[in-house]
Amino acid sequence: MRNIVIKSALLCGSATLAAWSGTAQAAGTEAGTSIPNQASVSYSVGGTQQSVDSNVATFVVDKKVNLTVTGGVITQTAIGTNDQVTAFQVTNLTNATQDFHLTPDQQNLSIPILGADNFDMSNLRVFVDVNGNGTYEAGIDTATYIDELRPDTSVTVFLVGNVPNVPGEDIAIVSLSAQAAAGGQAGTEGTTLVATSLLQADSPSTMDIVFADASGTFDLARDGIGRAFNAYKIGTAAVSMTKTARVISDPINLLVNPRAIPGAVVEYCLTVSNAGPGIATSVSVTDQLPAGTTYIPNSLAVGGVGSGGHCVLNGTTEDDDTTGTDESDLYGGSFNGSVVRGDIPSLAVGVSLTAAFRVTVN
Incomplete structure (x- = not known):
């Protein structure tokens, strides 16, 4: 695989290396909300004031799908060790409660703040911090997808893997990809969201789906997917x-x-x-x-x-x-x-x- 040098592309978009406390755009009015509006006109006839109300115009707020995945963490580890944990954070900026599919990956990259990838982790797995304590607990954090994440809310996601017993290697760059899925049913992983076609005219009575996420490395703009990168570093x-x-x-x-x-x-x-x-x-x-x-x-x-x-x-x-x-x-x-x-x-x-x-x- 080619070794790709990534400089600034990771610093913006849906995959960001900024601190987890960084600001992000608020989700806004909840999708599916019905917003009615009625106008009135006043006039005078023979010195008498009168008014007439219009009909009620109503539209449904569409779903604006957005998210960020935050990484940029170097996890110190040792050669030949198992169940090594590195953490990401996924933030739902969609104006609706969402599920998210989670996919761990490894890339042959060179990222200045992380290093140059030269080995792969084995048995790489993904788990959600279900109790929100920021610590991976094998018997508790067993969920492999994000379930019912409310707007403007974040959750920690752990990647867990094994370090091979190969001397001379020191950096493994891993990534987490989160993809927006339908929410609304707790305990069930929703289906992948599909954006409403741009060729389809807006209907005020239905809730359309609009992808609004930014682009990132290996991640196109407006695809409902966010990605970020961490590194395992062998220090022995x-x-x-x-x-x-x-x-x-x-x-x-x-x-x-x-x-x-x-x-x-x-x-x-x-x-x-x-x-x-x-x-x-x-x-x-x-x-x-x-x-x-x-x-x-x-x-x-x-x-x-x-x-x-x-x-x-x-x-x-x-x-x-x-x-x-x-x-x-x-x-x-x-x-x-x-x-x-x-x-x-x-x-x-x-x-x-x-x-x-x-x-x-x-």
């Missing part, structure tokens, strides 16, 4: 670590193809990687010194470059305590007699850093 990091052991030297072969015999020097390399989508902070690598080895004092180096689980380039040298001038660099490390520790303050997405130390084989 997928951190992994690999560990390798490499023989540096031995007392017999020295540096030429050394073997792991007693007295040999072995370097352990711990490579930490972040697949994203968030930056990992306060990363702490710990390693219990294995039996049969002796730690080589001040051999710890942290913040080096790793590739394929190996230390390609060692980082800054750290002594075995947590004090001294070496602690002024970007990384930290220590050895307490049994555990080696390396500290990395921040690990960006797509970056691999290492902690390396050496032991001798007993």
Whole structure:
């Protein structure tokens, strides 16, 4: 699907990113209201005042269908989590009580205030906040359409979905579409409203239907549909670590193809990687010194470059305590007699850093 950049189109029309408290046009006189009117004429004959009343002219107020769907919310979530909730608000600006069909959707968009979509939620569902408390309650908020929403009244609608367990992705843009349907029978989802044909002359004795909603993204003007967009944003990091052991030297072969015999020097390399989508902070690598080895004092180096689980380039040298001038660099490390520790303050997405130390084989 094409990635579409949406800039200002969402800021107006039936799909709006404005605050939910924003003003909207009032619905007006209720549809179906009969408005009678009678005129009179007064005149004088021979100095005598007289008057005559006209007939009563009556017309029925037609239904002006309008609504807004409000979003623009970023919902923070985590990778691999289920039943994550984001909320919209639907406002009935029709001059009549209406039902509304509700449809959840996902779009491959780039919206400046929401981000660029790069993954899809799964099992996306829609529910109405039936008790109006603004909190999704699985056993209570089970309605999947808006029932009998009065004019100039709003209701919260929840989208609920599952976040896939795929590292490196962070934004899913979702939308809610609300379509006007006939009201008047509580507990029953009304049929979709159809506008009266513009080719049909107005009849003062019948209630016509006129769509008056504005256009929006993926939403035509005067179609009885409103749409808005929210985003799920994954804020966690997928951190992994690999560990390798490499023989540096031995007392017999020295540096030429050394073997792991007693007295040999072995370097352990711990490579930490972040697949994203968030930056990992306060990363702490710990390693219990294995039996049969002796730690080589001040051999710890942290913040080096790793590739394929190996230390390609060692980082800054750290002594075995947590004090001294070496602690002024970007990384930290220590050895307490049994555990080696390396500290990395921040690990960006797509970056691999290492902690390396050496032991001798007993």
